[in-house]
Amino acid sequence: MKQSTSWLYIVLFILVFFLHFAIWQLYVNDFQVIFIRYYLFLTILFMMVITIMSIVKKIYPEYIGFTFMGLMLFKLSIMFLVMNKLQLSEVPYHKYHFIPPYLVSLLLETLFAIGLLKEQKNN
Template identity: 55%
Template sequence: MKLNFTNNNLLIALYFIMFAVHFLLWQCLGIGFETTLIRYYFFLTILFMMVLTIVSIFKKIYPEYLGFVFLGLVMFKLAMVFIIRKKLNITEIPNYKFHFILPYLFSLFLETVFTVNMIRSADKKDPEKDEKNQ
């Protein structure tokens, strides 16, 4: 079965499914610190939606610079995660690296797929670009 990642709603649904699975696993393991997990996911969701929105806006304004915009947003997101890590006291949770890095990487994967789809659709709509390259 091949998943079609061109639908943006599917990417957002996969993100929230990841949260639900992670939260259920968290409850089954009885780790505690549920408020920290929920606050982290709330923050990660804001960053995830911010990246999707800004990439969509820049696709309409400057489609040729979409890759650079994405790279800048990834750097901004990483900096924000390092800043918020201190405020959430994530290091108090046992095996915190596995619990907080994997959701970050999965959201980064979904953002990358979204951006690649945007770049491909921008290239298909711009036939002048093909003529310039030849």
């Protein structure tokens, strides 16, 4: 996959962050520190997944799908472990505020993995 395609997914993720932050400020206008810590952590996980999948594609292209599944399991496990540290439960209706960004990052990572698999199949 071209380098510019990787940047496209990163830019889309950042745009989703700003859109969600604007909506958050408009309707909730509280808990900004928790929100920013959550997105910072989610961004680190997102960048880790994109980077590791790009590296695996170059070294072991036949294991892209397996790597994707392992990284998704790792990401979900880390989110459950760190959820208390991020104090997400302090926010009212926190499930409705914090699950959509996680699902958007999951969607972007899935689309990135599909692109890598299609490219590998074409080669």
